[in-house]
Amino acid sequence: MRVVLAEDSVLLREGLVWMLGSAGMEVVAAVGDAEALLRACDEHTPDLVVTDVRMPPGHSDEGLRAALALRRRRAGLPIVVLSQYVEERYATQLLSTETSGIGYLLKDRVADVAEFLDALRRVAAGGTALDPEVVAQLLVRRHSDPLDRLTPREHEVLALIAEGRSNTGIADALVVSEGAVGKHINNIFAKLELSGADKDHRRVLAVLRFLKI
Amino acid sequence: MTVAEVRSPWDRVRGHWSARSWLRMFHVVTGVPLGLLAGLLIVAITALSVIFVWTVAVPVAGALLLFWLVPLLTRLQRLRFAAFLDVEIPPVPRRRLKGNVAMRLLRRTRSASLWRQVAYHLASPLISVVGCAGVIVTWSGALVTGALAVQFWVLGGGWRGVPFALLSAALLVAGPWLAQGVSSLDVIAGEALLGPSVSDQLAERVESLRESRAEVIDAADAERRRIERDLHDGAQQRLVSLAMKLGMARATFGELPLPAKEMIAQAHDEAKQALKELRDLVRGLHPAVLTDEGLDAALSGLAARAALPVRLRVDVPRRVSPTIEAVAFFVVSEALVNVAKHARATTAEVVVAREGDLLRVVVHDDGRGGADPGGGTGLRGLAQRVGSVDGTLKLDSPPGGPTTISVEMPCV
Numbered sequence: 119m120r121v122v123l124a125e126d127s128v129l130l131r132e133g134l135v136w137m138l139g140s141a142g143m144e145v146v147a148a149v150g151d152a153e154a155l156l157r158a159c160d161e162h163t164p165d166l167v168v169t170d171v172r173m174p175p176g177h178s179d180e181g182l183r184a185a186l187a188l189r190r191r192r193a194g195l196p197i198v199v200l201s202q203y204v205e206e207r208y209a210t211q212l213l214s215t216e217t218s219g220i221g222y223l224l225k226d227r228v229a230d231v232a233e234f235l236d237a238l239r240r241v242a243a244g245g246t247a248l249d250p251e252v253v254a255q256l257l258v259r260r261h262s263d264p265l266d267r268l269t270p271r272e273h274e275v276l277a278l279i280a281e282g283r284s285n286t287g288i289a290d291a292l293v294v295s296e297g298a299v300g301k302h303i304n305n306i307f308a309k310l311e312l313s314g315a316d317k318d319h320r321r322v323l324a325v326l327r328f329l330k331i
Numbered sequence: 332m333t334v335a336e337v338r339s340p341w342d343r344v345r346g347h348w349s350a351r352s353w354l355r356m357f358h359v360v361t362g363v364p365l366g367l368l369a370g371l372l373i374v375a376i377t378a379l380s381v382i383f384v385w386t387v388a389v390p391v392a393g394a395l396l397l398f399w400l401v402p403l404l405t406r407l408q409r410l411r412f413a414a415f416l417d418v419e420i421p422p423v424p425r426r427r428l429k430g431n432v433a434m435r436l437l438r439r440t441r442s443a444s445l446w447r448q449v450a451y452h453l454a455s456p457l458i459s460v461v462g463c464a465g466v467i468v469t470w471s472g473a474l475v476t477g478a479l480a481v482q483f484w485v486l487g488g489g490w491r492g493v494p495f496a497l498l499s500a501a502l503l504v505a506g507p508w509l510a511q512g513v514s515s516l517d518v519i520a521g522e523a524l525l526g527p528s529v530s531d532q533l534a535e536r537v538e539s540l541r542e543s544r545a546e547v548i549d550a551a552d553a554e555r556r557r558i559e560r561d562l563h564d565g566a567q568q569r570l571v572s573l574a575m576k577l578g579m580a581r582a583t584f585g586e587l588p589l590p591a592k593e594m595i596a597q598a599h600d601e602a603k604q605a606l607k608e609l610r611d612l613v614r615g616l617h618p619a620v621l622t623d624e625g626l627d628a629a630l631s632g633l634a635a636r637a638a639l640p641v642r643l644r645v646d647v648p649r650r651v652s653p654t655i656e657a658v659a660f661f662v663v664s665e666a667l668v669n670v671a672k673h674a675r676a677t678t679a680e681v682v683v684a685r686e687g688d689l690l691r692v693v694v695h696d697d698g699r700g701g702a703d704p705g706g707g708t709g710l711r712g713l714a715q716r717v718g719s720v721d722g723t724l725k726l727d728s729p730p731g732g733p734t735t736i737s738v739e740m741p742c743v
Contacts, residue, residue: 127568133575140579172619177560179623202563202610205620206635207628225567226606229574229599231582 119242122162123148124155124169124181125200134168134228141235152180159188159195166242170225171201171208182208194218196241200225204252217322221247221282237282246282246325253277267309275302280325352507355514358415359466362459362517365411369404369452373397398445405448405525408455418518420526423448444528451524458520462513469509473502545654548719552617552654559616567609574602621660625650626683629660638671639679646684651742658720659683659692662713662738666694669709674698674734685742692738700732713738 121143125131128150135145143166147158151174159167167188169181185197198221199212209222221241227234227249237247254277268276271292278288285303289296303321312320346352380393405423412418423444477499483492527535577599584592621629627645634641650656663681670679676698684691704710704726713736714724722740 127564127572129572130568130575133572137575137579140583172563177564178619202567203614203618203620203632205628205632207620207624207631225571226574226603226610228571229578229603229606231575231578 119143119166119239120146120162120164121166121168121238122146122155122158122164124150124152124158124167124173124184126150126170126173126177130228137228137231137235138168138238143238151175152184155181155184156187159192163192165196166238167195167197168238169197169199171199179208182211186211194244196244197221198223198238198241198247200228204249206252209248209252217246217325218244219246222252223247223249224251240282245284246280248281250277250281253280268306272302272306272309275299276306276324279303279321347504347507352510354415355507356466356510358411358517359459359462359510359513361411361415362455363463365404365407366452366456366459369408370456372400372404373449373452376400397449401445401448401452404452408451408521408525412518412521416514416518418521420521423525423527423531444531447524447528451520454520454524455517458513458517462509462516465513466506466510469502469506473499473506476502544719549654552657555617555657556622559613559619562609562613562616563619567606567613570602570606570609574599574606577602615664617657618660621656622653626656626659629656630663630681630683633660633664633667634681637667637679639676641667642678642680644680644682644684646682647690648685651685651690655690655720655740655742658716658722658740659690659738661716662692662724662736663694665709665713666736669702670694670696670698670734673702674700674732676732676734688741688743690740690742692740693735695733695735697733699730700728700734701730702726702728702734 119142121138123131123134123138123145125134125148131148131150135148138145146162146164149155149158152169155167155169155173158164167185169185171179171181173180173184182199182201185199188195188197194216196219197212199208200223201208202225204222204224212220212222219241221237223234223237227237241247274292275288278291283291285296285299289299292299306324307320310324312324376393376397380390383389409420409422412420476495480492480496480499483495577595580595581592581599584595587595618629618632620632626647630643630645634643651659663683667679667681670676674696676696679694679696682691682693682695702710704714710726717724717738717740720740722738725737726734727737728734
């Protein structure tokens with residue numbers, strides 16, 4: 119898997135290169151600002167982009183804007199955005215086009231190496247990886263609609279779907295059987311009145327409903 | 332006016348007729364034409380305006396002429412004080428008058444400083460003429476008596492010339508004193524009537540204090556942002572890097588002895604905890620999203636992270652200054668923390684709206700009420716922070732609830 123990495127802190131960038139390399143990913147370019155990120159993506163056509171939100175020259179949301187620009191240029195390009203703070207607003211901007219192949223994680227998550235690499239792989243495969251903290255924010259905020267009909271357990275399951283977990287991942291996280299997860303998910307679909315034929319499509323719709331995007 | 336240090340009797344004598352004394356005399360003398368001119372013009376314009384008051388046009392033109400003339404005469408007088416006496420009379424601060432021409436005219440007639448200047452220009456001919464006459468009489472008296480004394484002495488009048496000589500000497504000594512007295516009187520009148528009044532000075536002081544306070548507040552806000560950025564670019568990145576390396580060590584340790592494994596695992600957990608604590612601390616300083624995206628985005632994050640459901644409405648079409656944004660964010664942040672801690676509320680509502688030059692922030696909760704600004708430092712801190720930008724904070728919290736905090740802050 120070919121990865122382009124953008125992170126302005128040299129220390130962290132080198133660490134990430136090393137970590138991704140030892141996990142069997144090929145970091146084709148590691149850059150320090152948004153301009154260089156755009157150039158590197160044109161040059162290398164990576165399978166995955168990992169970028170910091172705040173980068174030179176403005177140390178504002180350059181990385182995020184670069185990510186949005188990259189998505190516009192190449193639809194479906196898997197991008198993981200790392201942020202010091204997860205902000206619902208940034209998440210909403212990222213997810214406003216589509217939720218597949220998008221990751222938005224707190225920078226601290228790199229400390230949990232296995233989980234972080236798992237999230238990267240999920241996004242590269244076209245999945246979603248939303249930081250639990252963003253999901254928690256959204257969960258607190260979205261409370262006055264059909265979602266109210268969900269039981270607390272179904273809420274948990276929906277939150278994990280929104281984080282981008284598979285049924286197996288959800289079953290592991292909640293320590294229940296995969297069959298139980300499937301039952302919860304079907305209940306969620308019913309309560310959110312999602313009766314589409316394609317299962318994955320419904321999954322995305324449920325997340326979209328959940329995120330109110 | 333500085334008084335030169337007097338060292339010897341000779342210095343004293345010399346000082347009495349020094350250049351300074353002559354300048355004082357010139358000051359008194361030049362005051363006569365200028366004072367007479369000013370007095371005459373003012374009296375003439377006033378008289379014409381009174382005589383032709385029925386035409387309306389003449390008094391209005393007279394008033395306009397007076398408004399133009401008086402500051403000009405004042406400027407001339409100020410130059411005279413500066414040139415001969417080295418006395419700098421500070422100019423009267425010109426206030427920017429609002430309204431249409433008629434309103435401005437009326438306001439100008441109400442201006443106290445204008446009438447004080449008129450008073451000086453009317454008093455000045457009196458002081459100058461009397462003073463100048465006195466000085467001239469003294470000097471010419473000294474000359475005449477001196478001449479008489481010399482005449483008696485030359486003609487062999489003997490002792491009869493002595494009183495004249497004494498009188499001449501006395502007048503010679505009195506001349507500079509008189510000039511000094513008259514010019515001092517003029518300085519007192521000039522400083523009192525031509526300079527800024529006490530209320531002018533106070534107004535100016537208030538203005539400069541307001542400016543310096545705004546600078547201090549902006550500086551504090553900028554400092555907060557700088558600290559946030561420094562921590563973000565420095566300590567936080569290092570900690571993330573450290574936590575990541577410990578995480579990798581933890582993931583890949585194979586044959587390490589058990590104590591070492593435990594040590595690494597503990598270090599990893601501590602690094603992550605430190606990271607979280609640092610993040611919470613830095614966030615409270617000045618969230619980056621506030622700078623990037625404004626109040627709406629920053630408050631959304633705040634409302635989302637609150638411990639209870641928060642309904643948020645932000646209606647700020649044009650962004651306000653960073654300082655006001657920071658205060659508004661702080662108000663909502665602190666208020667929501669207070670609600671979560673003390674109010675036992677089930678929901679809260681935050682409304683932020685810009686109404687012209689006013690930013691209104693209202694935080695309402697359905698809790699048990701009874702909040703007391705004197706009770707804790709939280710509400711007092713809020714009021715202080717709001718007060719620092721000339722805002723007002725109102726608290727309505729009857730026992731039993733609900734509680735509403737309304738803040739209004741001026742913004743441009």
